[in-house]
Amino acid sequence: MSQLPAVLITGASTGIGAIYADRFARRGHDLVLVARDIARMEAVAGRLRQETGVTIDILQADLTQPADLAKVETRLRDDAHIGILVNNAGTAIGGTFVEQSTDDMSRLVALNTTALVRLASAIAPRLAKVGEGAIVNIGSVVGLAPEFGMSVYGATKAFVLFLSQGLDLELGPKGVYVQAVLPATTRTEIWEHVGADVNAMNNVMEVADLVDAALVGFDRREPVTIPPLHDAGQWDAFDAARKAMLGNLVNALPAERYRRLA
Numbered sequence: 408m409s410q411l412p413a414v415l416i417t418g419a420s421t422g423i424g425a426i427y428a429d430r431f432a433r434r435g436h437d438l439v440l441v442a443r444d445i446a447r448m449e450a451v452a453g454r455l456r457q458e459t460g461v462t463i464d465i466l467q468a469d470l471t472q473p474a475d476l477a478k479v480e481t482r483l484r485d486d487a488h489i490g491i492l493v494n495n496a497g498t499a500i501g502g503t504f505v506e507q508s509t510d511d512m513s514r515l516v517a518l519n520t521t522a523l524v525r526l527a528s529a530i531a532p533r534l535a536k537v538g539e540g541a542i543v544n545i546g547s548v549v550g551l552a553p554e555f556g557m558s559v560y561g562a563t564k565a566f567v568l569f570l571s572q573g574l575d576l577e578l579g580p581k582g583v584y585v586q587a588v589l590p591a592t593t594r595t596e597i598w599e600h601v602g603a604d605v606n607a608m609n610n611v612m613e614v615a616d617l618v619d620a621a622l623v624g625f626d627r628r629e630p631v632t633i634p635p636l637h638d639a640g641q642w643d644a645f646d647a648a649r650k651a652m653l654g655n656l657v658n659a660l661p662a663e664r665y666r667r668l669a
């Protein structure tokens with residue numbers, strides 16, 4: 408067993424999660440891989456065990472199913488070796504709001520938000536108690552941009568960003584690092600699930616570049632890491648504009664513009 412904290416990664420069977428598994432294994436961390444496709448996780452784990460010698464457990468779970476989710480929550484609560492959670496599992500659905508089925512939206516929200524917050528909630532008290540550890544939440548730049556036209560997906564990712572920023576404020580002083588990672592278009596299978604051809608898109612980031620950049624942010628203990636945004640000053644200005652409003656958001660009287668003329 409590695410002396411380093413073990414890392415539980417959701418959505419580790421492919422895409423961004425599988426590369427996180429690769430990178431943390433190469434850093435010497437034991438892993439717990441979570442996803443539905445056990446054969447794919449076995450393939451990732453088999454290769455990494457051989458190449459790195461770390462211990463890798465596999466937990467098969469459909470994180471939209473409460474019983475499966477509870478199994479992962481229990482592991483996060485009880486296994487003191489796990490010190491890092493990578494909340495990566497997520498999906499997207501194609502079409503516009505009126506075309507998408509209510510049930511598909513509900514499953515999307517369950518995976519991208521409910522599962523993510525439940526898993527964070529399962530591990531956070533233990534990490535706060537020992538005063539160390541990390542929670543990495545994979546959001547998306549779509550969560551900043553209703554203009555990109557993925558309203559429900561984007562709303563789940565706005566949730567991920569807000570939650571991460573709130574948890575950073577709450578858990579940071581207790582020694583627990585919380586990072587939101589906001590990828591843009593990255594070459595993974597997620598695009599097949601929305602019925603889009605990623606090879607026909609512009610400005611697609613390779614998944615290894617995305618994860619390696621996110622890990623630079625992780626090592627710097629950045630609260631929000633946006634690998635595709637070249638001008639970090641734009642994020643700083645956006646965040647500063649939001650913070651500048653804070654002192655003005657709570658008032659007893661409605662603003663002048665909402666007062667009716669007698």
Ligand SMILES: NC(=O)c1ccc[n+]([C@@H]2O[C@H](COP(=O)([O-])OP(=O)(O)OC[C@H]3O[C@@H](n4cnc5c(N)ncnc54)[C@H](OP(=O)(O)O)[C@@H]3O)[C@@H](O)[C@H]2O)c1
Nearest residue numbers: 418420422423442443444469470497547592593595596597
């Ligand atoms: N690729 C992009 O362009 C992009 C951009 C911004 C943000 N992101 C975010 O990055 C994260 C990873 O996405 P990706 O691009 O790597 O997608 P991906 O290649 O489709 O991988 C998604 C992972 O989540 C797992 N997963 C899906 N549904 C699940 C469920 N119900 N229960 C448990 N695991 C489930 C999948 O495994 P199984 O099928 O084996 O369950 C897979 O391992 C997501 O949160 C996504 O929103 C991606």
